[in-house]
Amino acid sequence: HYLVEHYLDLSDFDADYKNDGVGRPAYHPGVLLRIVLFAYSRGIFTSRHKSNITDNESATMKTSHGVIQGYNGVSAVDKKHQMIVVTEVYGAGPEQQTLIPMLNSIQDCYERPGVPLHLSNGEIIVTADTGFANEANMKHCHDNKINAYIPDNQFRSRDPRFTDHLKPASRKRKTMHKPTYLVSAFHDDPVADTCRCPAGKSLRLVNVGRDQHGNTKAFFEGRLTDCRVCEKQQQCMRNGETADDLSGHGRQVSFMKEKKASCTEWMRHRVDTDEGRAIYGHRMHVVEPVFGNIESNKGLNRFTLRTSEKVRSQWQLFSLVHNIEDL
Secondary structure (H helix, E strand, O other), X not given: OHHHHHOOOOHXXXXXOOOOOOOOOOXXXXXXXXXXXXXXXXXXXXXXXXXXXXXXXXXXXXXXXXXXXXXXXXXXXXXXXXXXEEEEEEOOOOOHHHHHHHHHHHHHHHHOOOOOOXXXXXXXXXXXXXXXXXXXXXXXXXXXXXEEEOOOOOOOOOOHHHOOOOOXXXXXXXXXXXXXXXXXXXXXXXXXXXXXXXXXXXOEEEEEEEOOOOOEEEEEEOXXXXXXXXXXXXXXXXXXXXXXXXXXXXXXXXXXXXXXXXXHHHHHHHHHOHHHHHHHHOHHHHHHHHHHHXXXXXXXXXXXXXXXXXXXXXXXXXXXXXXXXXX
C-alpha cells in the first residue's frame, strides 16, 4: 500500500479509468496493482487451478502451525556417529513418497566410494517414523529385503508398555450417532453366504466383492419389509426412516471372507515384536538430536529461500556444518 500510494505515478492510467452510467463500477488501477503485488509476495491461489507464482516447486503442507507453503527436508542419519549420510528436500507435503528416493540415495552413497554394503542384504537397519508408512513403501522394503522398521500410527496403542499412558486419551468421546447393534450381533454363515439379524430375520446377500483394501467381503442388507416394521429398529438402525422409502435401504453389514495379505501387516508384525520395539526405540535418540541441533543451535527453523535448488543448497550446507561439528 505504501509503495503504490507514495512512490508510483499512476496518472497514465487516468484516461482509461472511468465509470459508465450503468454496470458495475471499475476498480481503481492502484487497487488492482496492490492486489497483484500482494499476490506476488505471498503466492496466489485461484479457484480454478492451484498454483504458486513465487515458487511453483514448493508444496502446501499441513503442520502444527496450520497449512504452510514450503519444502520438506528429509535426512538419513548414521546411528553410531550421528552423521548425516544423505539429505534432500522435496516439494511434497506427505513424506510417504520420499522414502523410496531416500533409500535409493543411501544405496548410491555407499556404491560411489565402493563400500561393500547393500540395503538388500539386511546388514543395515533402516528406521523411519510413522509419516513414511504406507503400503507402497512396505512393499518396496519387503520385495527388496530391506531390514526396515516403519510403524503405523497405531503402534503405540498395541504396545503394552503404553497401556496406562494412553488411558486418558482413550476416554469415551461424545458421538453424534446413537449406539446400534454391532456386526458381531449378526449371525453369518460363510459357507452358505447367509446372514441373520438380532431379530431373527434373514438378510439379503447384495454382493461378494473386494473392498478398497483388496479384502474379499460379503455384503448383506436387510429387507425393507422387515426393517420397516421391526421392533428392534431403533437399536439396529441409526436412521430408521430410510426403511420407509422405497428407494431406501435396510440395515447393512459386511463380513470378511478372505483377508488380503498386505505388506503393511508384515511390517506391523515386525514392529510389534520385542526386537522391533527395541530397534525402533533407538530412532528418536539417533535422528531427533540432529534436527534439534540444526534448528535450535544453528538457527534453521525454516527455509528462507525459494526454488528447490536454492532450498536444497541451504539444507545441505546446514547438514554439512553439523557433520563438520561431529568430526
